[in-house]
Amino acid sequence: MAVELTEVNVSEKSKTTKKAQQEQEAADHEQAEHVAWRSARIVHTCGRCGGTGYFMYSNSGLWRNMQGRIVMHAFTPGVCDACWGSGDADRPWTDLRKLEQEHSEALAAASVEDLARAAGVKYESMRAATTSIADVLEQSMTPEALKAKGRPIGFRELTRHLATVIRNAIAARASE
Numbered sequence: 390m391a392v393e394l395t396e397v398n399v400s401e402k403s404k405t406t407k408k409a410q411q412e413q414e415a416a417d418h419e420q421a422e423h424v425a426w427r428s429a430r431i432v433h434t435c436g437r438c439g440g441t442g443y444f445m446y447s448n449s450g451l452w453r454n455m456q457g458r459i460v461m462h463a464f465t466p467g468v469c470d471a472c473w474g475s476g477d478a479d480r481p482w483t484d485l486r487k488l489e490q491e492h493s494e495a496l497a498a499a500s501v502e503d504l505a506r507a508a509g510v511k512y513e514s515m516r517a518a519t520t521s522i523a524d525v526l527e528q529s530m531t532p533e534a535l536k537a538k539g540r541p542i543g544f545r546e547l548t549r550h551l552a553t554v555i556r557n558a559i560a561a562r563a564s565e
C-alpha cells in the first residue's frame with residue numbers, strides 16, 4: 390500500500406514537473422518569438438541598449454524602474470531612454486520623460502485655472518496677482534523671515550513647494 394502511494398506520488402510529481410517544464414518552454418518560445426519579431430523590425434539598432442529596449446541604470450542616472458518606483462540598488466533595469474523600448478534608434482516609442490513633462494505641465498496649468506475659478510475670477514485677470522503671491526511666498530523664506538517665531542515645522546518646505554507650484558503653473562499656462 391505504501392509502495393503504491395509512493396508510486397502515485399512520484400508519478401504525480403513527475404507530471405507536475407513535466408507541466409512546469411512545458412510551461413517554461415512555452416514561455417521561452419514566446420520570449421524568443423518576441424525577440425525575433427522585434428529584431429526583424431529594427432533597422433538602426435539603438436546604441437544605448439543594443440536593441441533590447443532595456444537599460445541598466447545606475448542610481449545616479451536612474452530613469453525609473455518598471456513599477457515606477459525608485460529603488461536603492463546599485464543598478465536598476467528600466468526602459469531605455471534613447472529608443473524608449475523600441476530598440477530602434479530611428480523609430481523610438483513614446484518618450485516617457487516628455488509624456489510625464491507634458492502631463493505635469495497640463496496639471497500645473499489646470500491647477501492655476503482651478504485656483505482662479507475658486508476665487509471667482511478669470512485666470513487672465515489674476516495672472517499678476519498669482520505672480521505676486523509667488524513673490525510673497527519666496528520673500529517669506531529669507532533667512533530673517535525664517536527666524537521669526539511661530540513658524541511651524543514644515544513651513545519652509547511647504548512654502549518653497551507652493552511657490553514652485555505657482556511658478557510652474559504660470560509658466561505652463563503661458564506656454565499653451
Ligand SMILES: [Zn+2]
Nearest residue numbers: 435438469472
Ligand atoms: Zn534603446
